Amino acid sequence: MPDHNVMASSTVEDYIKRIYLQQQQAPDAYVPLGRLATDMQVVPGTATAMVKTLSEAGLVDYQPRVGVQLTSNGDKLALHVLRRHRLLELFLVQTLHYDWSEVHEEAEILEHVVSDKMLERIDQLLGHPSADPHGDPIPSSQGTVPDRQLTRLIEIDPDEPVHISRIVNQEPAFLRFIERSGLTPGIEITIDTLDDQAESLTLTREDGETLNLGLQAASSILVARRE
Ligand SMILES: [Zn+2]
Structure with a gap:
């Protein structure tokens, strides 16, 4: 792993993380600078200047x-930042009892x-978790990402029990x-009916409660099927 200390300002890390997350949406594609600028809330010229600096640094x-696109060094840095971000989010929720809707902003700063040293203590304290409170995978300290096969809830057939695993809209x-709907990661549910015309589905939670969900909301929920 190269020494990032010289380059690792928080702005660099934010750019690298943004590019990584964009590449997740469209692997192998180059991320257009216009989109990156929008994401970073800067004018295109600022993004271009920054990307040139990142390029000179080999990231x-x-x-x-x-x-x-990230180089392999850029990729390593992105995974390192995401590890910090996601472990911190879990720490804030589990240990400091933050609400899961408010940890992102805090982790943006702390990451x-x-x-x-502190991060590895947190990892140990939490028992080397593989996902954050929203179900986002936590990269290992070696930079590997836990590989889970997740499916969008709206693609699941009725009557197949699945576990809620990741909430994409954060x-x-x-x-x-x-949270109010009791659909946080780990909960088991079954779809009862899905109505394309009404754009809604009904599902039953593991505690027997039945509820209605719009397909738009449901499309932000990823689930794990049973092995
Ligand atoms: Zn998260």
């Missing part, structure tokens, strides 16, 4: 007019300042809705 491959209001 990204920049193709003018095409976009940007840049937590020491490796807007605080949506997370609070998910």
Whole structure:
């Protein structure tokens, strides 16, 4: 692992993490700089200047007019930042009893300042977890990502019991809705009916409670099937 200390300002880490998350949506594609600028809430010229700096540091491959992709060093840095972010989120929820809808902002700040030593203590305290409170996978300290086969809830057949595993829409209001509905990761549910015309489905939770969910909301929920 290269020494990131010189380059690892929080801005660099934020760019690298953004590019990584964009690449997750479309693997192998170059991330257009316009989209990166929108994501980072900066004007395109600022994003371009930053990407050139990242390219000189060997963290990204920049193709003018095409976009940007992480190099293997960029990838390693992104996974390191995500490990910090997600472990901190879990720590805030499990140990400090934060609400899961409010930990993201806090982790955005802490991820840049937590020491490796403190992070490994947190990892130990939490029992080397593989996912954060929202179900996002926590990369290992070696930079490997736990591989889970998840399916969108709306693709599941009725009567097949599945476990809620990951909430993709992490807007605080949506997370609070998910919590109120008792649909947090780990809960087992079964779809009873799915009506495309009404754009809604009914499901039954493991505690026997039946509820209605719009397909739009359901499409933000990923589930794990039984092995
Ligand atoms: Zn999260």
